[in-house]
Amino acid sequence: MREAVKKIERFYNKKKRMPSFQEVAELIGYKSKNAVSKLVDKLIEREFLLKDEQGRLLPGRCMRGVQVLGTVAAGFPSPVEEELCDTLSLDEWLVPHRESTFLLKVTGDSMQDAGIVEGDMVLAERGVQPRSGDIVIAEIDHEWTMKYFVRDGAKVVLRPGNTKYPVLVPRCELKIAAIVRGVIRKY
Amino acid sequence: MREAVKKIERFYNKKKRMPSFQEVAELIGYKSKNAVSKLVDKLIEREFLLKDEQGRLLPGRCMRGVQVLGTVAAGFPSPVEEELCDTLSLDEWLVPHRESTFLLKVTGDSMQDAGIVEGDMVLAERGVQPRSGDIVIAEIDHEWTMKYFVRDGAKVVLRPGNTKYPVLVPRCELKIAAIVRGVIRKY
DNA sequence: TTGACAGGTGAACGATTGTTCACTATACTA
DNA sequence: TAGTATAGTGAACAATCGTTCACCTGTCAA
Incomplete structure (x- = not known):
């Protein structure tokens, strides 16, 4: 069976x-x-x-997919409980729109406070309106970068997730290419 | 076409x-x-x-899978390059052995220096021999936790990824249940 | 001992599968 | 203008599909 x-x-x-x-x-x-x-x-x-x-x-x-168990700190499920577990397809879970989603490798440490470090893969979705606080892939003054998208009053700035770096204020142009939907790290 | x-x-x-x-x-x-x-x-x-x-x-x-583009900081691929991109199935990429792999939700901040924060999902694989430096899911003195597995000479300790917490030295018993193969965060 | 039932066999069924052939129409080349 | 690919139609083909029926076993309870 x-x-x-x-x-x-x-x-x-x-x-x-x-x-x-x-x-x-x-x-x-x-x-x-x-x-x-x-x-x-x-x-x-x-x-x-x-x-x-x-x-x-x-x-x-x-x-298809992976078994989902409980939480780490809150204790470990017993073998009996495991049978009742749900399963989850990573593709279906993380990628609702295949056509507009892509994977990007991260370099640099400008988002390390957000838990995104060098070598991570970032799932980004094109064509979505960013909201304040979202992490976005943006072209600011002809340079590509990944930062927090923050609406500060009428102005829009790009804030890094690392106090070592300054907040970016767009001088001439700011294009939001995609917003970050997920982060994936593989050991 | x-x-x-x-x-x-x-x-x-x-x-x-x-x-x-x-x-x-x-x-x-x-x-x-x-x-x-x-x-x-x-x-x-x-x-x-x-x-x-x-x-x-x-x-x-x-x-199936997601398009893989270049890196964030190293510049953004042009639309022409995108056509040449590779595609990657997250399930196949992250889960080589479905039967022994499972997903676990993270609570607490004891691994935040490793870029694993509260709310993340952790991909863990059972039945693998851990090596020093691996992040593992372990039962130490009858309590479950996620820590670095460090072989310190003949002894084995569990080191947290956060200087706020102490290094755990097993008193009576230490069982390594699984090693962490990946981290997934969804916004 | 009998009856019911679950598990498996084997064969027949119509429907649907991918393949193939001959044929038509359009577009482009010489 | 004639010739030649290219793209699509329509029909026939054997093979395979999932379904269904009657039938043969054991096992277990009454």
Whole structure:
């Protein structure tokens, strides 16, 4: 049962598509597609799988993404609780609009107080109106930089997340290219 | 051409499976599957799509994931360069082993010098041998915490990423549950 | 001992799959 | 003006799809 889900999952990760009923049969060791049909019904009930309108298999919520557990400081979930956990696809969670989103590598330490350090990847979204306090990717006086976007009365300034650096006041022009939607660091 | 890719991409994101040739025809406005067949051949050549061994469509590298651009401080890519960019699936990039990886919400500020602040999500992987300098999720003297794992001679200590807090030396027992593989922050 | 039931087999079904062929229309080249 | 790719149509093809039916096992409770 649980074993079958894992095998289907492996198939999906390798081939990047869901198996057919016949392939599931071969995967598990069944000799009949009917056995698969009954198994699939149960897996759908437990949300491991989905079916499209033509009966083909689709990955359920449990097939893609990462398990989400509790919090670090507030204690660690027991193995029993883990079974009840939710799963989350990083792509779907972090990237609502694929076309206008892109990834940018960070250099410099001008945003380190915001927890963004050299080597981090930044998820930025184009074509969104920035609000005061947002972190933005901007072109100020023909130079590209990442800073806090702050509306100070009628004026707009770019404030770094590091007291070592000065607040930038646009002299001739300020173009907001994108706002930062997320930060990703990989060790 | 580019339009067709976008329509297929939308189909894939919505239905979580690739369309059949007939569905592509309806999507684009073709009345013949053969027209699709010829179009697909070209899209495969440009790596927008793939085919499996049975001729079905698979998402190519360009269909999933986020565009990766240059660096922030080192200048901003021009629109021409963007076309040459690579794409990256966050799930595949950050989660090599789905079964042993999980997501944990961070509370407290004990790792803020490492750029991990309250509210961040931490990607942790179970069952890996920690090396000195790794950030780990550990149970020290029956309490769960996230700290640097430091091998100090023969002894092992847990060092926080914040000078406000003391270095933890395990009194009775220290269990390393997982090592931190990544940090994710969403605004 | 009997009955019900869950789990699996095997075969047949219509529907849909991707492929292929002959054919038409448009656009561009020589 | 004739010739040649390019792009799309429409129909036929075998193969595969998921579904469904009757049937064969065990297992467990009454």
